[in-house]
Amino acid sequence: MTIRDTAPVASGEARTKTRARRAPDAAPRIGALGVFAVLYLAFIYAPVLFIPLFSFNDSTYIAFPLSGFTTEWYVTMSRSDGLVGALTNSIKVATPAAVVSTLLGTLAAKAVTRYRMPGMEAVVSFIMSPLVVPAIIVGVALLIIVNAIGIELSLFTVFLAHLPPCTAFAMWIMISRLEGFDAAIEEASRDLGEGPWMTFWRVTFPLIVPGVVASLLLTFTISFDEYVLASFLGGSEPTLPIYIYSQLRFPWQLPNVLALATILLFASFALVYIAMRFRNRGVQFKTTTGV
Amino acid sequence: MNANAFIAIDDVSKDFGTVRAVDRVAFGIARGEFFSLLGPSGCGKTTLLRMLAGFEFPTEGEIYIDGQAMASEPPENRPVNMVFQSYAIFPHLTVRKNIGYSLRRDRLSRVEFDRKVGRMLELIKLPGYEERKSHELSGGERQRVALARALIRRPKVLLLDEPLGALDKQLREQMQLELRDLQREVGITFVFVTHDQEEALTMSDRIAVMSKGRYLQIDTPTQLYEAPRSREVAAFIGSMNFFDARVEEVADGHARVAAGPLGHLRAATRAKRFSVGETVLAAVRPEKITISSRPPAPSDASGGTNFVKGVLDATAYLGDRSHHYIRLPGVDKPVAVSAQNLNPAEFDVESRKRDVWLNWSSEAVVLLRAT
Ligand SMILES: Nc1ncnc2c1ncn2[C@@H]1O[C@H](COP(=O)(O)OP(=O)(O)OP(=O)(O)O)[C@@H](O)[C@H]1O
C-alpha cells in the first residue's frame, strides 16, 4: 500500500532536517541553561544528600569533619521498637489509603470523562479542593468533627483524613489517563456485545493499568509522608513522620533517624521513579490509539 | 407508515439540551439494502446512526429493527454492529483478538476461533496479520480490521460512520468498490454515513439527503441526480443552474415556461403536476448543456430543444473536461456548462467575451416548485 511505503521516509526526512537546523543555535543556550540547571539541582538536593552522608558517620554530632564510617546506626535503628512501630503504623495507613483513594479516584475520573452531567465542573473542583486548602485548616476542621461525633482518634481517623487529598491526586492522574484514549474504544466493546462491566474489564482497565499503578504509588507516598493531618488525628499511635519529629528532641537519637531517613529517601525515589515510568508509558499509548 | 420495513425509524427526534440534532425523521430501510445518509456537517447523520447503534436514545419516537422495538435495548443487545469513524481498534489487542473480540461468549476452541478469524482476514484480504497491533497497521488496514471485527458475528445491520474519511483519495476509491462488493457478498444491510456525495452516489442503493436534522429526499442515486425534488437537493448533489420561470402551458408530459429574459423554455414535467401561472424554478445540470460558437441552423430550432445566446465569461480547463461560465442577458449568475474535451478544447482563455450559443433538450430541464 502506498501510504505505508512513503510515509515513514517522509517523516524521517523531516525529523533529521529540523534536528540539523536546530543544533547550531541551540548550543550556546544549553550552556546557560545547563549552569542554571546544575545550580538548581545542587540547591535542592545537596542538603538532602547530607542525610545519607551523616547516616554512615561514626559520631553522634552532625558536623564536619567526618570521623569514620559505620553502619551501627542502621542496626540500632532496626532494633528500636518505637521506630519500627511507627513504620508499621505508616504502612497500615498508607496501604489502604492508596487502594481506596485510587479506586474512588478512578470511578470519579470515569464519571467526569465519560458522562454528561450538569454541575460537573463544580464536582471536580470540590474533589480537587484538598490540594489547595491548607492541611492545617483541614486538620483542625476534621478534629472538630471527629470530636463532635465522638470517634476515638486512631490510625483509622488518620486514614480517613488522608483519603480526600489522596483521592484528588488519584482522580487527577486517572482523568489524564482516561482522556488519553478515544471513548469510541469503549463504545466499540459495547457494540460488540459486552456489557458495561465486561467492557471495563476487557478494554478500559487494561488501558488504564499504568495510571492505576502510578496512582497507587503516588497516593501511598503522599499518605506515608503526611505530617499535619496525622499529627491532628493520630491519637496515641504515631505515624513515621510524627515519630521522627518527636525523636529530634533527643540528640543521641539523631543518627538513627538519619539512617531511617536515608532508607525512606531511596525508597521514595524508587517509588516515584517507577510511578513516573508508568505515567510516561501512558503517553506512548496515547499516540498509538489515534487514527 | 413503514411498519414492515426492516429498519423502521418512526418519527424520531433527538435533542441535546436546546439543540435539536434530529428532527422528526421517519423512513424505512429494506433488508439487504446499501443505504446512505448524506448531508453537510452537523446535519445529524452521526446522531441518527448512534441511535441505531444504541449509544444515544431518541428524545421522541421509536426505532424498530427487524420488527423489534429498540427503545430499551443497550448497544450490546442490538443485532447491529458499527464501524467507527476513528475505527476504534483496541490498541492493547492484536488483530486476531480485535477481530475475535465478540466471540468470547461462544466459548470456541482455539482452533475454531482461529478458523473464524482466519476466514475474516481472508475476506478483508489481510491474511497473516493475526499478531499485529493497531499501531502496526496503515489507515486502510485499520479500516479493514474494524470491518472484519464488526462482521464476524454476521449482524443484521452494519453501521458505518464515514469509514473512508481518513483515507487518501486513491485508497478511498478502491475501498468504495471493495466495500460495495463485500456488502453484496455478505448480504447484510449497510447504513452508511458520508458527507461526500460522489461516494454516496457510487455505493448506495438508496440515499437519504439530510439537512438540519431532517431528510429532504430519499431516492436512488439516479433519481436524486436526475429528478431532485427541491432546490436544496438539486444544489447539494452535483451542481445545478437555476432559472426563475412561470408555467405557461402544460401538455402531455411537457410544459412551456417563460423564463424572463431567456424567453420560453420547454421542460419535461416527469409526472409532477404544474398549473398554468405557477412560479417555478427551471434547473439544468452543467453537463447537459451544449456550448457552440455558431448560431443554430434554423432546422435545429424546432422540437424540444432550448437555445440561448450568451457571452463567454470564463473558462476553466480540467483536462478531461472544461467548465465554462456564460453570462446571459438579464441573468445575475453566469450559467455553468461542463463540456467533455473530446477534441482539443474549442474554447480557451483567449475565447473570453466571445458570443456563444447554448442548447439543451427539454428532458434536461427539471422543474421545481419555487418555495
Ligand atoms: N453529545 C452532544 N452534545 C451536544 N450536541 C451534540 C452532541 N452530539 C451532536 N450534537 C449536535 O447535534 C448536531 C448534529 O450532530 P451530528 O454529529 O449528528 O452531525 P453530523 O451530521 O454527523 O456531522 P459531521 O458530518 O460533521 O460528522 C450538531 O449540531 C451537533 O453540534
Ligand SMILES: [Mg+2]
Ligand atoms: Mg458525524
